[in-house]
Amino acid sequence: MGNIFLKVRVFTFFCIVIFTINKVTAAEQxxxxxYEQGFWSAKETSFFCSLEQTFDSYAKLEIVSVPAEPQKLVFNWLLSDKKITDIQIFSRKADWQSSRVSPPQLNFFSADINNNTVVFDADVSTLLRVIKQGGWLDSVIGFGDEQVRLTFTNTNSNLAIDQYQHCLTELSPLSWQQARDYEIYFETGKRIVEKTADLAFLKDLVRYISLDTKVTKVMIDGHTDNVGSPLANRLLSKERADDIASRLVEFGLPKNMLEVRAHGQRYPVVENSKVGRESNRRVLIRLFRDTTK
Incomplete structure (x- = not known):
């Protein structure tokens, strides 16, 4: 009797396992x-580059680059009837490619979903190689106990990739957050900008301004610590501000965009202690925009 009961339990267990496997398999669509829709398209501006493919009304896969940030892979689920719980994206060779072809391997996974959008911060250089070599991308989207597998095919994408990579070379070196205000600090008694990083920033700033047509004015404010007389400090702050203004003009900024002011020691940001004076010997560069443009 015991053996019969054991056999029934084993049989029931295998039935449950088989049923579960079939259920999981059936849950994936x-x-x-x-092939005619399997093309990637590029979008180019001075502040945004993208390479994207849309899968009917289901989803969009996009490589995005903006100033001062690493490139990102963004997946958007376009239907609002279901919420994504997780997603995996990996490479595969195209059906038409030889069995000897082995595209670069990549595998992205995330369960960090925001409004059916997933952003992958991983290095996307491998992904670009996959696309350039004609590889396809499988995305397995989870909806709790259901899954949808979308295969993004790839047809004649070389031109789009070239456009995207060209966009990267022309992308603004700075974001608005980086460009809108910047401080350069000076050693005691120094009047000239000398640090390589500061000079590089000024060059990048001029390029940014040439790209951002909303910028109408560049304000330069010179400051000093309280070492020396107020009159001498006023003159010193003007010389520092004038040097930065001349650098910007040298790098291509129109003179009529500049407004230069000298404040001397009147507006310290911290107390003029031995340590605090370093923060007060500064020139502040600010950009102003016409938001109606």
């Missing part, structure tokens, strides 16, 4: 992008 697979769709392959039509």
């Amino acid at each position: 697979s769709f392959i992008q039509n």
Whole structure:
């Protein structure tokens, strides 16, 4: 009797396992992008570069680059009837490619979903190589106990990749957050900008201004610590501000965009202690925008 009971339990267990496997298998739906639609397209501006492919009305996969940030892979689920719980994206060779072809391997996974959008911060250089070599991308999107597999095909994408990579070379070196205000600090008694990093920033700033047509004015404010007389400090702050203004003009900034002011020791940001004076010997550069443009 015991053996019969044991056999029944074993049989029931295997039935449950088989049923579960079938249920999981049946829960995944697979769709392959039509070859005619399997193209990547590039978008180019001075402040935004993207390489994207849209899968019908289901999803969009996009490589995005903006100033001062690493490139990102962004997946958008376009239907609002379901919420994503997790997603995996990995490379595969195209169906038409030889079995000897082995595209670069990549595998992105995330369960960090925001409004059915997933942002991957991983290095996307491998992804660009996959696309350039004709590889496809599988995305397995989880919806709790359901899954949808979308295969992004790839047709004649070399031109789009070239456009995207060209956009990267022309992208602004600075974001607005970086460009809108910047301080350069000076050693005691120094009047000239000498640090390589500061000079590089000024060059980048001029390039940024040439790209951002909303910028109408560059304000330069010179400051000093309280070492010396007020009159001498006023003159010193003017010389520092004038040096930065001349550097900007040298790098290509129109003179009529500049406004230079000298404040001497009147507006310290911290107390003029031995340590605090370093923070007060400064020139502040600020950009102003016409937001109506």
